[in-house]
Amino acid sequence: MLGNLFGIRKNVDRKTSITISTLAFVILFGVWSLASVLHLADESMLPTPWAVFGFIIKSFADGSIYADMWVSIYRIVMGFIISVIIGVPLGIAIGTFKIAECIFRPICEFVRYMPVPAFLPLVMMWVGIGEEAKIGVILLGTLFQMILMVMDDALLVSNDLLNSGYTLGANKFQVLCKILIPAMMPKLMDTLRILMGWAWTYVTVAELVAANSGLGYSIMKAQRFLQTDAVYAGILIIGFLGLIFDRLFALCNKKLFHWVEGA
Amino acid sequence: MEYGERIEAGFGNAVIKLDHVSKTYHSKKKDFTALKEINIEVLNNEFVCIVGPSGCGKSTLLRMIAGLEEISCGEILMKSEAIKGPGAERGMVFQNYTLFPWLTVAQNIAFGLTLSKQPKDVIEDKVDKYLKIIDLEKFRNSYPKELSGGMKQRVAIARALANSPEVLLMDEPFGALDPYTKASMQLLVRQIWEDEKTTIIFITHDIDEAIFLADRMYILSANPGEVRAEVPIYLSRRRTLDLKDTQDFIRMRQILSGVMQGNRDVGAIAEIYA
Numbered sequence: 001m002l003g004n005l006f007g008i009r010k011n012v013d014r015k016t017s018i019t020i021s022t023l024a025f026v027i028l029f030g031v032w033s034l035a036s037v038l039h040l041a042d043e044s045m046l047p048t049p050w051a052v053f054g055f056i057i058k059s060f061a062d063g064s065i066y067a068d069m070w071v072s073i074y075r076i077v078m079g080f081i082i083s084v085i086i087g088v089p090l091g092i093a094i095g096t097f098k099i100a101e102c103i104f105r106p107i108c109e110f111v112r113y114m115p116v117p118a119f120l121p122l123v124m125m126w127v128g129i130g131e132e133a134k135i136g137v138i139l140l141g142t143l144f145q146m147i148l149m150v151m152d153d154a155l156l157v158s159n160d161l162l163n164s165g166y167t168l169g170a171n172k173f174q175v176l177c178k179i180l181i182p183a184m185m186p187k188l189m190d191t192l193r194i195l196m197g198w199a200w201t202y203v204t205v206a207e208l209v210a211a212n213s214g215l216g217y218s219i220m221k222a223q224r225f226l227q228t229d230a231v232y233a234g235i236l237i238i239g240f241l242g243l244i245f246d247r248l249f250a251l252c253n254k255k256l257f258h259w260v261e262g263a
Numbered sequence: 264m265e266y267g268e269r270i271e272a273g274f275g276n277a278v279i280k281l282d283h284v285s286k287t288y289h290s291k292k293k294d295f296t297a298l299k300e301i302n303i304e305v306l307n308n309e310f311v312c313i314v315g316p317s318g319c320g321k322s323t324l325l326r327m328i329a330g331l332e333e334i335s336c337g338e339i340l341m342k343s344e345a346i347k348g349p350g351a352e353r354g355m356v357f358q359n360y361t362l363f364p365w366l367t368v369a370q371n372i373a374f375g376l377t378l379s380k381q382p383k384d385v386i387e388d389k390v391d392k393y394l395k396i397i398d399l400e401k402f403r404n405s406y407p408k409e410l411s412g413g414m415k416q417r418v419a420i421a422r423a424l425a426n427s428p429e430v431l432l433m434d435e436p437f438g439a440l441d442p443y444t445k446a447s448m449q450l451l452v453r454q455i456w457e458d459e460k461t462t463i464i465f466i467t468h469d470i471d472e473a474i475f476l477a478d479r480m481y482i483l484s485a486n487p488g489e490v491r492a493e494v495p496i497y498l499s500r501r502r503t504l505d506l507k508d509t510q511d512f513i514r515m516r517q518i519l520s521g522v523m524q525g526n527r528d529v530g531a532i533a534e535i536y537a
Contacts, residue, residue, distance in 0.1 A: 163331050164361040164419075168375035168426055169351025178378075182365050259365050261408040 047229040055233040065218075065237065072207065072215045073241070075131065076199045079138025083199075084192065087143050091150025096180065104147065112144040117205050124210055134206040134214070141202035142195045149195070153187040154180065186257040193249035200242045215241075277340070278430055278462050279305040279328060284337035286323055286488075297323055299487040301337070305430070305464055310456050312465045312473035314523060315483030315491075321466045322358075324488070325434050328464065329355050341430070351375060354428030358435040360415045362407040368418050369394070369403045375426030393421035396455060413444035420452070424459065433465045437472070446504055449475055453502050470520040474498075475507060482523050492522055492529045497536065 004010035005020075029049060035041060036048040059065035093100035094108075116137060123136045157180050165179045207216025215238050222230030286298040297320040305311045315321045326332040328339055330349035339346045341353070354375075362371050369390050376386045394400045397417040407415055416436050423431055433452075437445045453476055456463050467473050473480050477496050484491040496515075498506065506512055515535055521527030 158359070158361075160357045160359050160361045161363070163326075163329075163349070164355065164357060165374075166331065166349035167329055167351070167353060167355035167428075167432075168422070169378050174378060179363065183363070185365070257365075259406040259408060261364055 044226055044228050047232060051229045052232040052236065055229045056237060059233065068213060068215050068218045069237070069241070071213045072203055072238075075134045075206075075214065076138060076196075076203050078131075079135040079203070080142065080196060080199050082135065083139050083142045083146055083195070087146035088150055088188065091147045092154050092181065092184075094147065095151040095154025096176065101151075105151070108144045108147045112148065116141040116202060117209075120206065120209050129210040133210055134203060137206040138199050138202045141205075142199055145198065146191070146195050149191045150188060153184045153191055156187060157183045186253065186260050189249070189253045189257070193246060193253070196245050196249060197242055200238060200245075204238060276307050277304040278307050278309075278342060279303075279464065280340040280343075281324075281328070282338045282340065284324075284327065284339060285335050286320060286327065286332075287335040296487040299489050301488070301490055303481055303490065305462060308460055308462055310453075310463045310465070310476060310478045312467060312477035312480040313483060314467055314470055314473040314480055314519075315488065316485050316523065317468055319483040319485035320488030321468075321483055322434055324483075325355075325432050325464065325466050328430075329353050329432050351379070351426055352429045353432055354423035354426055354430070355432040355434065356416065356419045356423050356436045358438050360407070360412070360419070362410075362415055362418055362422070364407045367404050367406055368399060368410070371407070371418055372421045372425050374422060389425045393425050396424075396458075397421045397451070411444075413440050413448060416440070416448065417451070420455070424455065424461070428461070430462045430464060433463060435466055435468070438467075438469075445472070450502075450504060452476065457501070470516055470523055471507065474512060474515050474519065475502060480519075482519065484523075484525065492532055494519065494532055494535075 002012075002016075004012050005016075032046075032049050036043070036046050040046075056065075090100070090104060094104050095101075119140050120133075120137060123133050123140070127133050127136055161183055162175050162179055165175045170178065203214070204216040204219075207214035208220050211217040211220075215234055219231050219234035222228075222234065281301050281303040284298065284301040285296065288295045288297060301324065303311075303313070313321050313324065323332055327334050328346070330346050330353065346353075363374065366374065372390045372393055373386045376389060381389075390403075391400075394403055397420065399414060399417060399421075402410065402414065407418070410418065419436070420433075437448050440448060449472060452463070452465075455461075465473070465476055474496055479493065479495050481490050482492045482494065483489065498511070518527060518531050518535055522529060522531060
């Protein structure tokens with residue numbers, strides 16, 4: 001049984017895998033605790049885990065974290081929605097029509113390799129340091145990737161599925177709306193789920209550089225006052241929020257797309 | 264009606280007619296002729312199989328009839344009119360599973376009818392009828408992922424038939440099935456063909472399958488794909504699986520597979536009915 005742990009693509013039962021995963025977390029926590037208790041690193045560099053978790057609990061208890069948290073969530077949701085409104089239709093068009101591919105694909109392929117943080121000064125010159133700037137950074141960071149990933153999702157729909165639509169009397173418009181789009185939906189939602197993770201990275205980048213609110217800003221502020229525990233707390237909170245968003249997406253997908261084969 | 268009578272009744276009444284059809288692929292280095300000067304006629308109510316070794320272009324041929332692939336040269340006529348693109352009058356069953364996975368079995372069968380905005384009760388009646396024919400009434404509300412390969416192809420056949428096509432095109436639909444399921448599917452298709460009085464063009468590389476199903480078959484050769492022989496199959500109209508064990512059938516298979524593989528001269532076909 002335990003030999004399976006080292007076999008290529010072998011399965012172990014749920015209990016074993018959960019135990020091992022939990023153990024990994026416990027060990028990580030233990031190493032961190034030990035390192036901080038034994039002062040292997042300076043306390044201003046590595047606070048104790050209980051200091052960090054204490055800070056997280058305190059900031060939730062006294063409500064000081066909520067303002068920053070909601071601001072960050074608001075920015076992400078806004079940036080992401082705008083990105084979806086532009087990126088999804090464009091991606092589907094590029095994956096479907098040659099004309100759209102010829103026009104947009106080379107541009108997107110080029111822009112997506114430009115580092116988004118480098119756009120920050122430009123974004124600040126364009127729209128200042130208000131909400132637009134953060135939303136703009138999220139948009140820049142996710143849009144071009146989204147277009148290309150959605151394009152791939154559209155291309156993955158098999159030709160025969162579309163052809164069977166034609167032989168059942170569907171016209172071009174019907175094949176697009178009643179076959180191609182429903183068929184690519186599960187992949188599309190997965191793509192959005194992945195990009196949601198990226199949006200968290202970009203909102204933090206934007207808030208670290210130019211903001212006076214948000215989780216990224218709270219990390220920046222804590223660093224100025226050498227509140228290392230607050231820095232760690234901020235990073236962990238962003239991680240947790242990202243995880244919650246991701247799990248929510250995954251749950252929705254599982255419910256909505258119960259018909260996916262091999263799922 | 265016996266075969267001879269059917270031919271006479273349908274003669275000159277080709278539903279599908281391929282007139283010197285060729286398919287050439289162009290590339291920088293050289294042109295490749297996949298299909299060369301194909302002449303095929305399919306009569307009303309006929310069951311025609313097109314057999315050939317892999318790579319002879321038989322699938323391409325069927326896709327051209329469906330209007331899914333362009334013709335390089337020649338013409339394909341349906342009731343004397345040139346085919347311009349795909350359409351509901353030429354239904355198709357593909358080798359790969361092409362059911363819409365987000366729709367239930369019933370919704371899949373109803374797909375074509377919903378597209379043409381048929382009244383609800385008409386759709387319902389047709390769905391019931393074809394669910395019964397393919398014997399999957401219990402799976403009416405199941406999704407394709409819950410079906411086996413053979414069941415999926417049965418639904419695909421029902422989906423095509425519910426749309427009342429004039430010609431049913433079948434592209435190696437049982438190629439991926441196990442021998443037992445395959446045999447029962449052959450029986451089902453032959454049964455449906457008799458009851459529904461449709462015209463079927465069936466592609467396969469399995470000579471056994473072709474003899475069992477067809478009224479008439481075209482044997483293609485590869486490189487370039489050409490019609491090597493046209494063979495009428497004079498077997499009883501009502502066919503059961505034990506037909507495959509009869510002397511006539513075995514002899515026919517021997518000769519025709521020899522012709523298909525190029526080991527035997529086309530003239531050998533005459534021996535079948537000698």
